[in-house]
Amino acid sequence: MFTTNNLKKLNDLEMDIYEYVITNKEIVPSMRIRDLAKAVNVSTTTILRFCNKLGCSGFTEFKIKLQLELETGNTVNVQSDIQLTIANLERLAVSGIDEKILEASEILSAAKNIVFLGMGSSAILCKYAVRSLFSFGIIASYVDDPYYPLNVDFPEETVFIIVSVSGDTPDVVQFINNFKKKHGKVISITNYTNNTISRLSDLNISYYVHPEFIGMSNITTQVSVIYILESLAKNTYKLKIR
Numbered sequence: 001m002f003t004t005n006n007l008k009k010l011n012d013l014e015m016d017i018y019e020y021v022i023t024n025k026e027i028v029p030s031m032r033i034r035d036l037a038k039a040v041n042v043s044t045t046t047i048l049r050f051c052n053k054l055g056c057s058g059f060t061e062f063k064i065k066l067q068l069e070l071e072t073g074n075t076v077n078v079q080s081d082i083q084l085t086i087a088n089l090e091r092l093a094v095s096g097i098d099e100k101i102l103e104a105s106e107i108l109s110a111a112k113n114i115v116f117l118g119m120g121s122s123a124i125l126c127k128y129a130v131r132s133l134f135s136f137g138i139i140a141s142y143v144d145d146p147y148y149p150l151n152v153d154f155p156e157e158t159v160f161i162i163v164s165v166s167g168d169t170p171d172v173v174q175f176i177n178n179f180k181k182k183h184g185k186v187i188s189i190t191n192y193t194n195n196t197i198s199r200l201s202d203l204n205i206s207y208y209v210h211p212e213f214i215g216m217s218n219i220t221t222q223v224s225v226i227y228i229l230e231s232l233a234k235n236t237y238k239l240k241i242r
């Protein structure tokens with residue numbers, strides 16, 4: 001069901017449903033359509049449209065197919081062909097993400113202090129983002145430890161950019177809560193919009209790519225995130241010199 005072609009058909013709300021389903025595969029087959037609609041905060045009509053786009057005649061057929069995948073131990077196939085990358089970038093192109101990037105760049109161009117925060121592979125991307133900004137003469141820093149002390153007086157124009165695939169890492173959520181008490185702005189970059197970090201942010205940029213796992217390891221491509229980070233650096237520079 002969850003093929004690249006089918007996922008390309010989904011709009012933002014339907015991608016939120018998809019995110020919920022893949023992270024709750026074990027319980028969704030026993031849910032009623034009203035239960036799923038309430039869990040994702042969408043209408044039952046949206047659920048049915050989601051099922052249709054995945055090649056199912058209705059919610060019942062969707063649950064049967066999902067249950068069959070669980071029983072056969074079907075896992076996400078690791079895909080490395082260039083078509084998957086192209087599909088992800090095509091989705092970005094039609095998502096209106098460039099408008100969000102420009103809005104975020106305007107915030108960064110007015111900031112006195114720019115700090116990136118991420119854990120794991122996201123921390124590596126934060127380091128890359130800081131290096132990109134430095135290449136344009138823009139000073140920034142990054143934090144890869146959510147327990148980093150915040151006993152400092154941040155400038156009011158401080159902006160934290162949170163990079164997180166899931167958007168629900170508890171330690172990062174707590175860090176944001178502590179930081180927002182200092183009255184700074186928070187921009188988040190997440191795979192989906194329906195998550196805690198997104199809701200806590202002043203601005204969220206979501207990129208919607210097909211998640212991939214090997215066991216507990218998240219091997220989801222980060223190509224879209226690199227595009228966002230490089231675009232933020234370039235647009236911020238353009239705004240500063242105009």
